[in-house]
Amino acid sequence: MADIKVDVYSDIACPWCYVGKRKFGIALEKMHNTNPNIKIETNWHPYMIDPGTNINGEKYMDYNVRRWGGDGWCYELREAGKQVGANFANWKIWPHTLLCHCLVTTVIDKTNDPKKGDEAVNALFEAVYENGENVSDPKVVARIGKELFGLEESEWNNDERKKIVRQKDTMAKREMGISGVPYFVINNKYVLHGAQSQHVFFNAFKKVAGI
Incomplete structure (x- = not known):
């Protein structure tokens, strides 16, 4: 049983979620190295x-212009990303992420292994921001699902799974009141909102663990 449980609400189409996951990962690694007996x-x-x-999906600049009039805001994002290995080397598409969430939730449900869910999220982030792939395309998501987890597309790309994802999305927004991501809930008690620094995550882990 884990000493610390972290529930993360996130979206592949959220570049700050990508940066936040990198920072979160650095904190996890530091916690493991300094306190190996603490399970997270x-x-x-x-x-x-x-x-x-x-x-x-929509082309990178088309989406930025439609939503914000341009991509000037991405300068700060890219600078923050470079510091933690999120390089945004080949970001071409703003994806619709229903299928991404279908794959991730299926991986978690079928393996009953949160680490596999983490692997799926990593692969999808890499596909979008570093490899220039369009994860709105079922063929792209299907390749990731097959290569990494041995899943057939029919196992995750179906009406039942889409309904589950939409229900979870609605619950997060309406019942939990989450209005932006990334959103981290530690031990059902402490909330960290946004792409916090790795130091904030690490200190939060220590506080929860009582060390």
Whole structure:
């Protein structure tokens, strides 16, 4: 049983979630190296920041212009990312992420292993921001699901799974009142909102662990 449980609400189409995950990962590694007896379990939950995105995804600049008039705001994002290995080397598409969440939740449900969910999230982030892939495309998501987890597309790309993801998304927004991600809940008690520094995450872990 984990000493610390972290529930993360996040979206593949959220570049700050990508940066936040990198910082969170650095803190996890530091915690493991300095306090190896403390077990931390991370559970990923679906959240769609913009369900109105074209179902096939939208080109990077087209989306930025439509939403904000340009991509000037991304300068700070990219600078923050570089410091933690989120390089945004080949970011071409703003994806619609329903299928991404279908894959991640299926991986978690079928393996009953939160670490596998973490692997799925990593792979999807890498695909979008570093490899220039469109994870709105079921073929792209299917390749990731098959190569990494041996899943057939029919196991996650179906109406039942889509309904589950939409319900979880609605619960996060309406019942939990989450209005932005990344959103971290530690031991069902402490909340960290946004791409906090790795130091904030690490100190939060120590506080919860009582060390």
